[in-house]
Amino acid sequence: MxxxxxxxxxxxxxxxxxxxxxxxxxxxxxxxxxxxLIYLADLLEISGExxxxxxxxxxxxxxxxxxxxxxxxERKISVTVFTSGVVAESTLREMSSAxxxxxxxxxxxxxxxxxxxxxxxxxxxxxxSFLGEFGQRTVPSFNIYHLDFNLEFLFQYMNQxxxxxxxxxxxxxxxxxxKNQFVSIQDIKRVIExxxxxxxxxxxxxxxxxxxxxxxxxxxxxxQLGMLYRITGDNFRFGCGPAFDIxxxxxxxxxxxxxxxxxxxxxxxxxIQEIVNFYQERLRNIRVEVGGIYEACDNCQYREEGKCAxxxxxxxxxxxxxxxxxxxxxxxx
Amino acid sequence: xxSHILVCDFDxxxxxxxxxxxxxxxxxxxxxxxxxxxxxQEKNHLHTFWLHTDVPLSDLPSHDLENTGAVPxxxxxxxxxxxxxxxxxxxxxxxLNVMILIPExxxxxxxxxxxxxxxxxxxxxxxxxxxxxxxxxxxxxxxxVYSKVPHAPIEPFHFVISNYDPQKRIDFNFxxxxxxxxxxxxxxxxxxxxxxKDLEREEFISTDLSQLDQIEDLPAYGQRLESWRxxxxxPDGCAYCPGWRICLGKFEEGADKESGCKRFxxxxxxxxEYYQVQKARSEVAHxxx
Numbered sequence: 007m008x009x010x011x012x013x014x015x016x017x018x019x020x021x022x023x024x025x026x027x028x029x030x031x032x033x034x035x036x037x038x039x040x041x042x043l044i045y046l047a048d049l050l051e052i053s054g055e056x057x058x059x060x061x062x063x064x065x066x067x068x069x070x071x072x073x074x075x076x077x078x079x080e081r082k083i084s085v086t087v088f089t090s091g092v093v094a095e096s097t098l099r100e101m102s103s104a105x106x107x108x109x110x111x112x113x114x115x116x117x118x119x120x121x122x123x124x125x126x127x128x129x130x131x132x133x134x135s136f137l138g139e140f141g142q143r144t145v146p147s148f149n150i151y152h153l154d155f156n157l158e159f160l161f162q163y164m165n166q167x168x169x170x171x172x173x174x175x176x177x178x179x180x181x182x183x184x185k186n187q188f189v190s191i192q193d194i195k196r197v198i199e200x201x202x203x204x205x206x207x208x209x210x211x212x213x214x215x216x217x218x219x220x221x222x223x224x225x226x227x228x229x230q231l232g233m234l235y236r237i238t239g240d241n242f243r244f245g246c247g248p249a250f251d252i253x254x255x256x257x258x259x260x261x262x263x264x265x266x267x268x269x270x271x272x273x274x275x276x277x278i279q280e281i282v283n284f285y286q287e288r289l290r291n292i293r294v295e296v297g298g299i300y301e302a303c304d305n306c307q308y309r310e311e312g313k314c315a316x317x318x319x320x321x322x323x324x325x326x327x328x329x330x331x332x333x334x335x336x337x338x339x
Numbered sequence: 340x341x342s343h344i345l346v347c348d349f350d351x352x353x354x355x356x357x358x359x360x361x362x363x364x365x366x367x368x369x370x371x372x373x374x375x376x377x378x379x380q381e382k383n384h385l386h387t388f389w390l391h392t393d394v395p396l397s398d399l400p401s402h403d404l405e406n407t408g409a410v411p412x413x414x415x416x417x418x419x420x421x422x423x424x425x426x427x428x429x430x431x432x433x434x435l436n437v438m439i440l441i442p443e444x445x446x447x448x449x450x451x452x453x454x455x456x457x458x459x460x461x462x463x464x465x466x467x468x469x470x471x472x473x474x475x476x477x478x479x480x481x482x483x484v485y486s487k488v489p490h491a492p493i494e495p496f497h498f499v500i501s502n503y504d505p506q507k508r509i510d511f512n513f514x515x516x517x518x519x520x521x522x523x524x525x526x527x528x529x530x531x532x533x534x535x536k537d538l539e540r541e542e543f544i545s546t547d548l549s550q551l552d553q554i555e556d557l558p559a560y561g562q563r564l565e566s567w568r569x570x571x572x573x574p575d576g577c578a579y580c581p582g583w584r585i586c587l588g589k590f591e592e593g594a595d596k597e598s599g600c601k602r603f604x605x606x607x608x609x610x611x612e613y614y615q616v617q618k619a620r621s622e623v624a625h626x627x628x
Contacts, residue, residue: 040450048488073422
């Protein structure tokens, strides 16, 4: 799935933000142009892709956000918008009017929700207004960056605003060469314990879990995997990629934690598949050096069988930066 | 018998004076069209309706567009305007026999053409000044010729690359009904001009509508059709430019020709030849199979 960044600007400053290193290196007023959007829509079409995600920063800050969404929908490309829900009142009005007739399958939102304590009262009100308007099209998303996280507010939102019965969980990963709050390798098991302590809620509200990349399979006990199966069915994975991000400057990279790793111009590729193949190959090179985030990953049967990617490579790249440069040069690019 | 297509503003009296002629009828408002169709088709034939407006597409009334039917249309608008208002009309336009013409000096004209083409609405850029935004124009032309994704024609690029013959002269003014070998322009009195510009300047080739059938016999007509030859008499003039075969000296008065029109028309020429080669290969492949 291609992620297109409409803008680098954001309205929040989350402590775990894995995009901030990339954002700090980019021009904050960079906005995707119409011409580039058309180019990307053509690239998707030629690659047979029918879905795209619009990201930021905060994508709704782009002055043509609504127009871009309508344009992509008109080209039969389904749109998923990753938003903070902090949407200006005028934009929300515009969205309500323009998206009224759009079929539910065509347009979704993934709303990254932080604990309300992290939001200012104004932001909190804006999020509530957004969910009030688009709750039924919205999957809530929650990024875990410390151990004592609390999910109860999400259940409350789900009931109050009729959100989709699924929650996307992301693990905050380190940014190689920068500082952000993230879950250390040692803490991943404790995070999973904490997450699955909410199982009674997941079951009561019939909520499925969408695990974002970077969860290693062996961090779950067999009992936890069974519980996950009961909640979510077999619709979960412990992979890495093949999503990639395209910036408003038409540069492409594997994902935010790896935004400085083998960054390329999108014009160097003729199809989405070429981009996916390129980054899969780069990630494979890293995993040839080190299997995954645990030592046991090197000889792990499940990793060899493709059932688990061995955790997020951002952990590995971070570790490489702190050791002698003894690995193949490409790893450090 | 006159073989030209006649171009005029909608004028019931003028059109009724003629019989068995082909007309391009220029109107300023969509709601005039149903009546105009009846008037033209009573004794003559309709080639195209040409709606000329100073508003963007978003400001055209949807209801009037719905009533336009299968008649061929040119709709000249100043860009798309409000995209959210335009999108419903774009869906409607796809079901009509229409081309959207956008003057090059309209805000976002090149971008809007690309949007329309990518959404399968035939469209075109209408030249105005001697110094259009050559880079944007080249970008639009490249998009039309080289994009691998199916899209609607963009004029005048489509006309030239589809009809180009290295052995013959091609004039893309045909798209704008400005080629005097094919079109004649009439004013309300029935006076005849060889182009819209001539008409506006009141430079008529004849002030007698009954001369329509003999227009080709007038010396001024022949001189105009052969006027391109004069470029060969000027040393280092347009005729010596690699893009001459497409341009035909239309931008002779433009500034900075080297980086402007010369570069653009040379690229267009290359694109046209590229298209010809592709077309020839495709024909050979079809014959093989």
